[in-house]
Amino acid sequence: MITSIAWKNVWRNRTRSLTVIAAVTVGVFAGVFAMAAINSSIVQRIDAAVNEELSHIQVNNPGFRGSSDIANVIAGPQKVVKVLDETPGVTHIAERIIVRGIASTSAGSAGVEITGIDVEKEQQMFTLNERLIPGTGSYFGTDTRLNSAFIGEKLAKELYIIRYILSEESFTTLEAEGVPAAVAAKLRPLENQRFTTEKKLTEAFSGLLTAKEAKLYGMKIKEAAWSYREGSKIILTFLDADGMQTGAAFRICGIFRTNNDFFEAMSLFVPRDELRRLTGMEEGQYHRIIARLEDNDQTDKASAAVKESLPGLEVMNWKQIQTDLAMIADYVNRIYGIFMVLILAALAFGIVNTMLMAVLERTRELGMLSAIGMNRRRVFSMIMLESIFLSIVGGFAGMAVSAIVIAITNHTGINLVKYAEGLEAFGYSAQLYPTIGADFFIMLTVMIVITGIISAIYPARKALQLNPVEALRGE
Amino acid sequence: MKVVEINDVFKTYHDTEVEVKAVNGVTLSFEKGDFAVIVGPSGSGKTTLLNLIGGLDQPTAGEIIVAGHRLSELKPSELIDFRMEHVGFVFQSYNLIPVLTASENVGFIMSLQKWPKEKRMARTDEMLQSVGLSDRHKSRPAQLSGGQQQRVAVARALAPRPQFILADEPTANLDTKSAETLLDIMEKLNREEEMTFIFSTHDVRVMKRARRVITLEDGRVVSDERTNHHS
Amino acid sequence: MKNYQLAWRNLWRNKRRTLITAASVFFAVFFALIMRSFQLGVYAKMYRDVIESYSGYLQLQHTDYLDESSLDNGFVLEQSLTEVIEADPNVTGVIPKLESFALAAAGSRTQGVMVIGMDPDNEQKTLNIKNRLIKYRLTPEATEALKGERMTDRTARLLDVFSGEAWTDEKSFITDLGIRDDDSAAVMPLFREYASLDNRYLTSADSGRAVIGYGLSRYLSADIGDTLVVMGQGYHGVSAAGLFVIKGIVSMPNPEIDNAFVYITLADARYLYAAPGMVTSAIISIEETGDKDLLQTQQRLSAACNDRLVVRNWKEMNALLLNQMEADNKSGAIMIGILYLVIAFGVFGTVLMMMAERRREFGMLVSIGMQKRKLAGIVGMEMLFIGLLGVMAGIAASLPIVFYGYARPLRFTGEMAKMYEEYGFEPVMPMLLPDTYYLWQAVVVLLILLVAISFSVRRIFKLNIINALRA
Secondary structure (H helix, E strand, O other): OHHHHHHHHHOOOHHHHHHHHHHHHHHHHHHHHHHHHHHHHHHHHHHHHHHHHHOOEEEEOOOHHHHOOOOOOOOOHHHHHHHHHHOOOEEEEEEEEEEEEEEEOOOOEEEEEEEEEOHHHHHHHOOHHHHEOOOOOOOOOOOOOOEEEEEEHHHHHHOOOEEEEOOHHHHHHHHHOOOOHHHHHHOHHHOOOEEOOHHHHHHHHHHHOOHHHHHHHHHHHHHHHEEEOOOOEEEEEEEOOOOOEEEEEEEEEEEEOOOOHHHHHHEEEEEHHHHHHHHOOOOOOOOEEEEEEOOHHHHHHHHHHHHHHOOOOEEEEHHHHOHHHHHHHHHHHHHHHHHHHHHHHHHHHHHHHHHHHHHHOOHHHHHHHHHHOOOHHHHHHHHHHHHHHHHHHHHHHHHHHHHHHHHHHHHHOEEOHHHHHHHHHOOOOOEEOOOOOHHHHHHHHHHHHHHHHHHHHHHHHHHHHOOHHHHHHOO | OEEEEEEEEEEEEEEOOEEEEEEEEEEEEEEOOOEEEEEOOOOOOHHHHHHHHHOOOOOOEEEEEEOOEEHHHOOHHHHHHHHHHHEEEEOOOOOOOOOOOHHHHHOHHHHHOOOOHHHHHHHHHHHHHHOOOHHHOOOOHHHOOHHHHHHHHHHHHHOOOOOEEEEEOOOOOOOHHHHHHHHHHHHHHHHHOOOEEEEEOOOHHHHHHOOEEEEEEOOEEEEEEEOOOOO | OOHHHHHHHHHHHHHHHHHHHHHHHHHHHHHHHHHHHHHHHHHHHHHHHHHHHHHOOEEEEEOOOOOOOOHHHOEEOOHHHHHHHHHOOOEEEEEEEEEEEEEEEEOOEEEEEEEEEEOHHHHOOOOOOHHHEOOEEOOHHHHHHHHOOOOOHHHHHHHHHOOOOEEOOHHHHHHHOOOOHHHHHHHHHHHHHHHEOOOOOOOOOOOOEEEEEHHHHHHHOOOOOOEEEEEEEOHHHOEEEEEEEEEEEEOOOOHHHHOOEEEEEHHHHHHHOOOOOEEOEEEEEEOOOOHHHHHHHHHHHHHHOOOOEEEEEHHHHOHHHHHHHHHHHHHHHHHHHHHHHHHHHHHHHHHHHHHHHOHHHHHHHHHOOOOHHHHHHHHHHHHHHHHHHHHHHHHHHHHHHHHHHHHOOEEOOHHHHHHHHHOOOOOEEOOOOOOHHHHHHHHHHHHHHHHHHHHHHHHHHOOOHHHHHHO
């Protein structure tokens, strides 16, 4: 009964209550949405790391990870494969040869990690092949005299393999993409001119277009001019099994694009047998064996099991290899937890003020209630409930709004193009798809109720301090 | 049967440096069925005495015994429960809870006392009928006239069958017709339920109906007359 | 009685409400200041670190070098140009630099490195690399040996936590290992014995010597006295190879640089890469580094160069870092914005309550002859005072914390530190001293108040006296 009285009391002063509720709604919405945006960023990153870069479990000799010493091959690789096979949750296994070296073209060079892979097996384990940029070839599809290499876009750019040319085809693309004919016409003087970097192209067309046009269509122009001559060659230089410098020419069979600049710049994939032949390594020698699990959640258990069965080898899961991934989720959760607490604390001020007003303007009524027999506990509960109702109504409204907005933006995505460069350097996508777990809402509800309770303490105490005699005497 | 015993009670306030003897040695008792009025000029101590009887305040000296309970032995939190169980209040104004309907207001104390729903509803209906407001049971106080509000207040005060009803200037804000109606009802309840009524008032209309008039002056009883009035 | 006096007294009629509202403003301002101080402090430090240890404020480069930082975009630095640059009033020095990528090997390990060739005597006047020579280092051997010695339990435990770390100054070494003043006399000699090293810096006279980054030395397991094999591509693709004896080890603030830093003399670099007389860039050190002076100096010097050369500033050279910091900056600003939004609702609510409560009073005042203008002014002042109270309290409370954080920056240890380093940041959170950002908080609060005040002023002017008196 006290509950229903408290609820009705909240609505006595509609305007005042609605103001507070609106504040809570806005605050909660903002906090939840921001959290969802960041959360999704991390979820995307983890997915990418597991499905494109690392897979779930990696096994190699201790010390290999730091040095990439070619001589440091796994002793007893068959045993490793057997152990992995028998571990519950493991769906695929592949062995790799890894060598550090330099990739170069006549225009540039870069340090890379050359990974020799079993193409068919890895295609089942990774989605990297889906990241192939259309038109650059294939994931080890074509047959070729020379060795094939699958490289990242960043590396291709560093080696100046990717160029920017506004060909006739580019102009057709521009038209198809909706770039106005007038703007395209301005770009004609640049036709068939070869630009080695994106920057140079940008400088060139910025000179011909107005600032507004450059801003609006810049992205599309760059994309249309992006050009790569299929089958470009690069030279790979590295040390062989005997420590002698050696190398070979490779044909690029395809270029992939991910959100991780670092990965794109450092990674280069070649067929394992080719690499084995060039390095002079013996059959059955591998540097690293990787395994894919059915589910991310099985990671800790599975890798612990493998580790136990393979003492003497370094067994790491993706969380341990990229400790920052596991930690950053934790870290960000904590930061936003604090942020949410700050918001709720800020809201508490408003709630306290409102409740205080509500109590002080009811002195006579409270005096009367105490006179006719409503004891202190009930008065306290009533005030407390009023406060809780204020925060809960606002809280639920805020959560509802945020749920809707999150659902929408999850579909359409939020584009942070402006910060794409910086984000992708760390491996984060510049396209966010906000998402959040249900347990977050539960925890938030608890926090909101607590805020309501804490805000009510001072006003409730004031209510209890009222002496019925004085209260009844006059307001 | 003695419902209230007031034995040599004093109540002194310290208003900054001045000492105010609001009740200055009062000894009284009330019997069941009394329809008594306490009168006197402003500052005579009427309201204070009423507050003491109702357990809203503690005497500085002396003893008040209600239905066998010594009020001085009760702690403030116990006094609240005591009031709930034994005392009915009707104030000059602000008697009702604004957010509740008439019948919810009438049933309020019974809800606090955790009466089973049926019993409570039955008694509520009964009380509303006694005060002639059955048709307004769904109305909120803001939708009732002053007189109607006071009648609901009486119904509420009476519903849990307290030892007595204390009414502090219940008719002060009412026009004559409403006041008369209210007093009719109170007299009827006094007769039918043998409910003890103790008023504090300067309203002549009330005094005319009283069967016992106690006059206070400067905190002391100067006269205590029983009369035989018929309404 | 003056308007403001009346306004001030009115505030205290409802003391609680005034204080609570002011407290909410204080809350927002305080947290905003602390957070911004941290954020801006971190950015400032990062920029400063990269400028002082690597890029400098201005660099003379080939126009294509920024996009394609290869040796082929190097150039010959004419003495005449150097003189012109040095003659500029804001310039304090010119440091020619030849740098390129290479593979460095020691033992069986190789690592990609940046080989940087500069003249040490020249460079020391401007860059801050010499201060980064490490003084103490806890190698695994040192840690084991030290464990056998007597020391406090806490220090013994911390030995494990910090195993493998290096320090460039004694003070932070002592702090990190929790060595107290009274212990230090007993314990320091031990540490000096096991953990210090014979670390020297390059001089211009050196040949075949290198100073490398601490991360690199750990990676290659290469110590002072060991030989580094450096292989790469020289000018116009000529093969480049050389041997360098490690003379010194420095700890560079940015871990990415620290893991790839090989510093040799300019002469050695030119010989290694077969690029006589050439540089890839020339760092220009300047006196006045504020944005305005920076840009002006840049323009002047650029004008003095021919078509193929250009002067870049540190922002252009570290565009990626700036982009990342800006993204972080914006996200921080958004969070604070949300906080202020919430407070704004609170302030607004207070205004509503106050206006409702005093309607009768306002009606009475206007009816007895107070101009509505005057009344609105008084009420406006009341709101202003509340806001000012909150802002000043917030600023006052933040100052001691900011000053403390500036003097003794927060340092992360353990897991957090690791995470920061993996992303290429030093795990330190310094604070920025009061600056324009302090002003911004006041501005934001003022804006909030203005909205609230304009609302109340409108209400007062629309006040119908009769209705108000009936309230």
